[in-house]
Amino acid sequence: MSKVHITETVLRDGHQSLIATRMRTEDMLPACAALDAAGFWSLEVWGGATFDACVRFLAEDPWERLRKLKAALPKTPLQMLLRGQNLVGYRHYSDDVVRAFVVKAAADGIDVFRTFDALNDLRNLRVAIETVKAEGKHAQGTISYTTSPVHNLTAFVKQARELQAMGCDSIVIKDMAGLLTPHATGELFKALTDAVDLPFHLHCHATAGLAEMCHLRAIDNGCRHIDTAISAFSGGTSHVPTESMVAALHGTEYDTGLDLQQLQGIGFQFREVRKKYHQFESEFTGIDTRVQVNQVPGGMISNLSNQLREQGALGRMNDVLAEIPRVREDLGYPPLVTPTSQIVGTQAVLNVLTGERYSNITNEVKFYLQGKYGKAPGTINPDVRRQAIGKMETIDCRPADLLNAEMSNLREEIGELAKCEEDVLTFAMFPEIGREFLRKRAEGQLVPEPLEPISGGESGKAATPTEFRVTLHGESYHIKVTGSGHKQQDARPIYVTVDGVPEEIHIDVLEEMFHGSEGARPSGPKSKRPRATEPGHVTTSMPATVVDVLVEVGSEVKAGDPILVTEAMKMEAEIQATVTGKVVAVHVAKGDLVNPDEALIEIV
Numbered sequence: 323m324s325k326v327h328i329t330e331t332v333l334r335d336g337h338q339s340l341i342a343t344r345m346r347t348e349d350m351l352p353a354c355a356a357l358d359a360a361g362f363w364s365l366e367v368w369g370g371a372t373f374d375a376c377v378r379f380l381a382e383d384p385w386e387r388l389r390k391l392k393a394a395l396p397k398t399p400l401q402m403l404l405r406g407q408n409l410v411g412y413r414h415y416s417d418d419v420v421r422a423f424v425v426k427a428a429a430d431g432i433d434v435f436r437t438f439d440a441l442n443d444l445r446n447l448r449v450a451i452e453t454v455k456a457e458g459k460h461a462q463g464t465i466s467y468t469t470s471p472v473h474n475l476t477a478f479v480k481q482a483r484e485l486q487a488m489g490c491d492s493i494v495i496k497d498m499a500g501l502l503t504p505h506a507t508g509e510l511f512k513a514l515t516d517a518v519d520l521p522f523h524l525h526c527h528a529t530a531g532l533a534e535m536c537h538l539r540a541i542d543n544g545c546r547h548i549d550t551a552i553s554a555f556s557g558g559t560s561h562v563p564t565e566s567m568v569a570a571l572h573g574t575e576y577d578t579g580l581d582l583q584q585l586q587g588i589g590f591q592f593r594e595v596r597k598k599y600h601q602f603e604s605e606f607t608g609i610d611t612r613v614q615v616n617q618v619p620g621g622m623i624s625n626l627s628n629q630l631r632e633q634g635a636l637g638r639m640n641d642v643l644a645e646i647p648r649v650r651e652d653l654g655y656p657p658l659v660t661p662t663s664q665i666v667g668t669q670a671v672l673n674v675l676t677g678e679r680y681s682n683i684t685n686e687v688k689f690y691l692q693g694k695y696g697k698a699p700g701t702i703n704p705d706v707r708r709q710a711i712g713k714m715e716t717i718d719c720r721p722a723d724l725l726n727a728e729m730s731n732l733r734e735e736i737g738e739l740a741k742c743e744e745d746v747l748t749f750a751m752f753p754e755i756g757r758e759f760l761r762k763r764a765e766g767q768l769v770p771e772p773l774e775p776i777s778g779g780e781s782g783k784a785a786t787p788t789e790f791r792v793t794l795h796g797e798s799y800h801i802k803v804t805g806s807g808h809k810q811q812d813a814r815p816i817y818v819t820v821d822g823v824p825e826e827i828h829i830d831v832l833e834e835m836f837h838g839s840e841g842a843r844p845s846g847p848k849s850k851r852p853r854a855t856e857p858g859h860v861t862t863s864m865p866a867t868v869v870d871v872l873v874e875v876g877s878e879v880k881a882g883d884p885i886l887v888t889e890a891m892k893m894e895a896e897i898q899a900t901v902t903g904k905v906v907a908v909h910v911a912k913g914d915l916v917n918p919d920e921a922l923i924e925i926v
Contacts, residue, residue: 324575327363327547329401329523330564332592333391334366336555339527339623341602343375346770347387349595354394356588361580362398363547364434367391368427369402371660373410377752377759381768385430385744392431399433399460405660406439407446407722411751412661412686412893414694416725417449419732423747424453430744438464438496440662443696444484445720451488462523463490467497467510468617470655472700475513482518492521492547497536498619498659500529500559508539515544523547526561529613529623533562534570541576552585554592558608559623565589601774606639616643617650617658618667626667634865638674645670652706653690654698665690668893676863683710685887685894693717739764754869851909851920858901858925861918866890868914873923877905885923888916901925 337345350367357365368388376384392400407414409423424435435454439446442465454461463485465478478495485493495502495510502510507524514522524540526533526549537548550556550564557563568580604627618626630636646658649670656662665686673679689695691707693716717724728750733740736749739760749756762768789802802819816827854861866888873885879899886897907924916922 325546326541326571326576326578328564328567328578328580329364329366329547329549330357330360330362330552331366331549331561332552332555333357334368334370334372334403335549336551336560337599338371338375339551339560340555340558340604340607341596341599342604343371344379344599344602345595346380347382347390349598351390351394353588353591353595354391356584356591358395358397360398360584360588364399364401365395366401366403366436366549367395368400368432369404369410369436373751377748378755379771381759381762381770383744383759383763384748385426388427388430388432400431401434401436401462402427402432404435404437404450406437406450408440408661409450409751412664413689414446414721414725415750416728417722418727418729419747419750420449420722421453422729422743423750424450425457426744426747428454428457428459432459434460434462436462436464436494436496438466438659439696440466440659441656441696441699442466442481444481444488446696446722447485448488449722451490455489460491461489462492462494463488464494464496466657466659467495467501468499468655468657469501470650470700472655473657475509478510479513479517482514482520486518486520490520492523493518494523494525494547495540496659497524497526498657498663499613499617500527500533500619501614501617502526502536503532504535504539507536508543511540511543511545521547523549525549527559527619528557528562529559529609529619530611531609534566537562537567538570541571552592553589554596558610559619560607563589597776598773600776612643616646618643618646619658619663626671630671635671635675638671641674642667642670645673649673652703653687654700654702656690656699661686662690662695664893665695668890672863672895680706680709682863682895685896691716694721696721736760851916851922852924854919854921856921856924858903859921860885860897860900860923860925861920862886862888862897862916862922863918864890865915865917866895868910868912868916868922869894870912871908871910873905873908875905875908879903879905879925886910897922899923899925 333350337343368384373384376382376387404410407420409415409420435450437447437450437454447463451461451463465481482493511522522545524537524545524547526536540548548567549561550567551561553563553565565582565585568578568582568585571578572582606623606627626642627636627639630639630642646666649666650656650658653666656666658666665684668684669687672682672684676682688710691702691710692714697718729746732750733746736746736757739757740746740749745760749760759768792799792801800821803816818825818827867890868886869889870887872887873879879885880902881899883899884896885899888895888897903925905923906926910916910922
C-alpha cells in the first residue's frame, strides 16, 4: 500500500495551536459539508484543550459540540485526542471514570481514539485502550516524541512493540513541538516499520520550519498517514498545510487522491473564520527554531502567550522560554505535552515572575514529584524534590491503582444539575468550572467570552485608531496598536509597536470619564483590599483566582502552613503563611480574583 492518508486537524489542533482553542462550533458547522466530502481518513474534532475551552470560555457543552459535528460529518471518521488516564483533564481519574468517558465519547460520535500519556508511561494507557477496543472503535496508541539524554531510538521502538501488544490498531508519533529533523525522522520510521507490523501515523508541528521535509522522509520510510491543517490554520506552531502536502504527493505513488481545488475552497472558508478571532492571535505562533531548545509545543505556546498577556507579563516570554528547559531537566525530562507542558510551563512562569526559582511551587509539580502522574523518564533533581515535598513518600505503581471508584460519588455530588451521564463527566473533568457551567446552563445564563470587533469597527461607528504618531518632549514616535489583553479589574495590557519595536503598555485605570456638566470624577481603584506592606500580609505572586480559603479569623498558623489555594494558568498553587501567628483579617473568598501586592490575609 503506497497511498498516503490524511487526518485534517483544523477543527481541533489547528485552532488550538494558533488561536488558543477559541473557535466556536457555529464557525465549524458551515464548513462541515465540504470537509465531509473531501475524503480525509479522519477529522480531528475533539479532545485536547477543546473540552476545557468549551466549558471555560465558550459557554458551550463539549458533548453537544461532538453530537452536532457527528450529525454534520456522517461519512468521515471523527477523531479525538485522549490523555490516557487524564482523559481531557489535568489529573489522573479512577478507572471507572475512564471507562465511562470512553463509552460516552464513542456513543456520541468518536471513531478514532488517539490515546497518549504525557510521560510515555504506557501503564496509563491500558484501561482507555481496552475500553476503546471493547466499544469497537479504533485504538491509536501514541508515542510522544521528545529529545533528551534519556530518550533514544531503542526506547521508542520498545514502546511501539508494547503498544502493539496492548492491541492498538495503529501507532502515531506525536511530535507536538516540532522537534523532528528530516534525518531523525527517516531513522525513526525505518526502525519502527521494520520492528512493528502496524500502520504508522505522523503528527508533526511546523514550528521549526522542518515539518514538510519530515513528512516526506517519514513517507519514504513506511509512514502512510499524516496530520495536516487546512492552509488558513496551518504553519508555525500548527501543522503543514493540507493543500501543500496534497500537491507535493500528487502524481506520485503516494498520491492522496484528494482534490486540490476542493481543499482550496475549504481554506478560503476558514480564512474568513480566522479573522473573527484576531484578539487571540500571537506573535509567538510563527516559525521559531528556538523550539529545538525550549521544546514548547504549538498548543502550549498559543495558550502561554495568551495567559502571560492576561497576567500583564507578555514582555517576559523570552525569560519563560529560557526557563522551561531548566525546569524540564529538574523534573527528569518529561515530554512537553498536556498536562506536563502546563506543569513545567506554569512553574517556569512562577520562577520568572517571582524572581526566585521554586519559591512558589504549584500543587501539580508536587503531585508530579510524588509520582502521581506516573514514572518520570529521567532522574529528578533531588534538591527540587526535597524543596517541594520534603520527606513525603513517593509511589512507583500505576497512579490510578491508588484511586477508588469515583462515578457514584460524582453523581451524588453534582445532583440535579446533571441531566445526563455526560454532565457528570463534565463535572468530573473540571469540578469548579464544570459545576458553574452546569449551574449557569440551568439558569439560562451561559454567555461566551466576547469577541472584539474586527478592525474597522462596527457598521455605522467610527473605528478606534490603531496607527498614529505622537510627539513627546519634542520627539515623534510612530505607534501601531497590535492587540490588547483581557481587562482585569482596573488593569489592561495594550500591545503596540513603537517605530517598529514591539512594546507592552500596562494601563491602570485611576479614574472613569463620563459626560455631564460637572466633567470627570475620580473613582479610584475598585479593589478594596489593603496593600501588602507588613511581613504578615499574605499576597500572591501573580493575578489568580481563589480556589479555597483554608483559614479563618482567629486561626493560629505557623510560617509555611498552607492558608490559600489559588489557580492561575490552569494550575493550582498553595499560598503559605509568611509568619507564625494569628489570622486577624481575611480579605478574600472562594472565587475572588486577586492581584499581586494585595494583602489577602493578615497575620500578626
